[in-house]
Amino acid sequence: xxxxxxxxxxxxxxxxxxxxxxSSSGIIVxxxxxxxxxxxPVEAILDDIAEAISSAIKAAQGEQLTVRAVGMxxxxxVNVETGQLMGNTPNFKHWKDVYIKRSLEARVNLPVWxxxxxxxxxxxELKYGAGKGAANVVCVTLGTGIGGGIxxxxxxxxGSRYAGSEIGHMSIDYNxxxxxxxxxxxxxxxxxxxxxxEHYRRLKPESFIASTIDIFNAYDRKEAAAVAVVxxxxxxxxxxxxxxxxxxxPEKVIIGGGVSEAGDWFVARIEAAAINxxxxxxxxEVTVMRARLGNKAGLLGAAAFALxxxxxx
Ligand SMILES: [Zn+2]
Numbered sequence: 001x002x003x004x005x006x007x008x009x010x011x012x013x014x015x016x017x018x019x020x021x022x023s024s025s026g027i028i029v030x031x032x033x034x035x036x037x038x039x040x041p042v043e044a045i046l047d048d049i050a051e052a053i054s055s056a057i058k059a060a061q062g063e064q065l066t067v068r069a070v071g072m073x074x075x076x077x078v079n080v081e082t083g084q085l086m087g088n089t090p091n092f093k094h095w096k097d098v099y100i101k102r103s104l105e106a107r108v109n110l111p112v113w114x115x116x117x118x119x120x121x122x123x124x125e126l127k128y129g130a131g132k133g134a135a136n137v138v139c140v141t142l143g144t145g146i147g148g149g150i151x152x153x154x155x156x157x158x159g160s161r162y163a164g165s166e167i168g169h170m171s172i173d174y175n176x177x178x179x180x181x182x183x184x185x186x187x188x189x190x191x192x193x194x195x196x197x198e199h200y201r202r203l204k205p206e207s208f209i210a211s212t213i214d215i216f217n218a219y220d221r222k223e224a225a226a227v228a229v230v231x232x233x234x235x236x237x238x239x240x241x242x243x244x245x246x247x248x249x250p251e252k253v254i255i256g257g258g259v260s261e262a263g264d265w266f267v268a269r270i271e272a273a274a275i276n277x278x279x280x281x282x283x284x285e286v287t288v289m290r291a292r293l294g295n296k297a298g299l300l301g302a303a304a305f306a307l308x309x310x311x312x313x
Contacts, residue, residue, distance in 0.1 A: 005312040006065045008056045008110075009303030010049060010072040011117060014038055014091035018295075019052045021060045021067065022303030024313055026128030028296060030059055039093045046098070050107035057108070070112045071306030073120030073298045074100065077162040083114045086162055113306040117298055118165065119156050121291075122149020124301025125254050129292035136250040139291070140167060140241065142259035146188040150248065168192070172239050191236040193259050200229045216262045233259070234266070238273030245278040245286055256291030264290055 004023050011018040013036060020031030034052055037044060049072070057067045076089035083101020100114040115123075122131070122139040131137040137151040146168030150157040158164055168188035169181045176185025189195060193212045200209050203225040209215060218226035241253055253274075255267050271288035278286075293300060307313045 005307055006060060006067050007069045007071055007303035007306045007312075008053050008060075008067055009299035009301075009306075010053065010070065011120070011298035011302065012036065012049065012072060012074045013117070014075070017049060017052055018299060019056055020299050020303075021056055021063075021065065022300055024304070024307050026300055026304070028299060029063065029065065030056070031299065032056060032059075038091055038095070042094050042096075042098050045092075045095065046100075046103050046107065050104055053104070053108045053110075057110075067110065068312045069303075069306035069310045070104065070108060070110050071120065071302030071304070072100065072104070072112065072114045073117035073302045074114060075117055078115050079162050080113070080115050080158065083112065085114075111306065111310050113302075113309050115156070115302070115305060116149075116158075116162070116165075118147040118149045119158065120149075120301035120305060121256065121293075121297040122151060122254075122301065123156060123305050124293050124297035124299070125149075125256070125291055126151050126154075126301075127304045128300055129297060130254045130289050131252055134251040136248060137252045137254060138167070138244045138248055138250045139254045139256060140237075140244070141257035142191065142193065142237070142255060143257035144192060144194050146192050146240075147257075152248070167240070167244060170240060170243060172236065172243075187236070187240040191233060191240060193257070196229055196233055196259065199232065200225055203228060212259050213261065216266075230262075230266075234269045234273055237270045238277055241270055241274035241288060242277035245274060245282050249282045249286075251285050251287070253286065253288040254291050255288065256294070256297065260290050 009022045018033050021029040060067050077086040085098045088096035101112050104112040125131045139149040141147040148165050148167035150165045169186045171185040172187050173185030179186040215226050219230045267290045275283045
């Protein structure tokens, strides 16, 4: 392996800015977190991010490590060449059309690369996690919503205006419910963590379930409502994953996000059901597996992406 290099990875979320010193071999040397002031003007958020990056650079210097680049994942669509956010993103009041790359480069004096957060997570899993060595990969994040990242021929697929890969908004029911995106019957309405909790509360209005972990625990006890919700979730996700298999014919479908923490058995059940539904020619080489990097995928992916763009990988 070539000499190890280092980058600062940043994962901008609605509640926290997570950042850390990451190595080209996929190790997080040190990681940090600070609250996101999502209601503040753009300049204040950029100042916060720049301050975070500078403190990470300083920490790296303290360990005799040279930071070569900065990679950042943000919600929303990003023009990866110019590093500009395209339009806005929910949860942030003013975070709209921001020139992330050049605004941060002016503040931290290092090359900065920005992309959509789900893309950065997919890149992390491709480089260091479950997607290692594969050429065609679809990453599905089953969280509050359903997000995704798609790798075609070793490269992130972004679409013509950087707004692609919204796999959670693939319709699985044209007679279905209205989605906040404007579509009807989107996968996310039925298969997200929020949808599971809502479904459970419909069946058991008196319950105090707070997370999908609670539902899976009740499932282990064979509680009827939990069994109904989890079995339905497997059927829903199998439809979504089968659609992705038919379209992309990937080697790997990687399932991450909070719901996937139920365990390998849950992902294996989705795999079996999806393979049943998908076209035979597309299922010959496919494996559906759990994400490996958990909530570190975004940081590691952002750092790796920046190092690769700068030729330091
Ligand atoms: Zn939708």
